[in-house]
Amino acid sequence: MKKQLIRVGTIYIPVEDPTESSKWYKEKLNAKLNYLDEDKAIMDMADVSLFLVKAQGQxxxxxxxxxxxxxxxxxxxxxxxxxxxxxxxxxxxxxxxxxxxxxxxxxxxxxxxxxxxxxxxxxxxxxxxxxxxxxxxxx
CATH class of the missing domain: 3.10.180.10 (2,3-Dihydroxybiphenyl 1,2-Dioxygenase, domain 1)
Known part of the structure; x- marks a missing residue:
């Protein structure tokens, strides 16, 4: 096994409302929703896991x-x-x-x-x- 970084697995993206943003990513970018709660949505898109994390003003x-x-x-x-x-x-x-x-x-x-x-x-x-x-x- 090579001891080096292989790929990007997860990207964390700040959003105001994980529910609304997950709907947008699904509808507009064809991302797949894997998990949703009030703090985050976990989406699959472009061979990477996107965590849409609740954040204010960022x-x-x-x-x-x-x-x-x-x-x-x-x-x-x-x-x-x-x-x-x-x-x-x-x-x-x-x-x-x-x-x-x-x-x-x-x-x-x-x-x-x-x-x-x-x-x-x-x-x-x-x-x-x-x-x-x-x-x-x-x-």
Whole structure:
């Protein structure tokens, strides 16, 4: 067994109301609800467990040294066509999304926001190791 970090298992996201946020994540992002109580909702999405934790007046966003609001994480999709399709689907579902951007590196990105304003990123470049694993699973 390798003694190193293998993957991200759980991400904790502050929300005002776990019940309402879990409904939003299920409806808008197709997340699966695994557990719900008054303090948290546990969702499965994108091969990661999301804990939507009750918190007041907080988000996962932060401000960098240039004063720009940043997101906690970037989701990946497999290619530009998939990015454009998802961007359009998110708009149709009523999710607040930013424009598709060229940030000067490989691929393109867009940001989206959840029910309480947590900001997330989507990138059109699926990591090679993950892509290899997916192809192996499909065979």
């Amino acid at each position: 988000s996962s966003n932060f401000t960098d040294f240039n004063g720009e609001e940043r997101f906690l994480l970037t989701y990946e999709v497999d290619g530009l066509d998939a990015l454009i399709t998802l961007h359009n689907e998110f708009r149709e579902r009523g999710i607040k999304v930013g424009e598709i951007e060229n940030r000067g590196h490989a691929g393109r990105n867009f940001v989206f926001y959840d029910l309480v304003g947590n900001k997330f990123d989507v990138w059109s470049e699926l990591s090679p190791l993950y892509k290899e694993r997916l192809v192996g699973e499909e065979e």
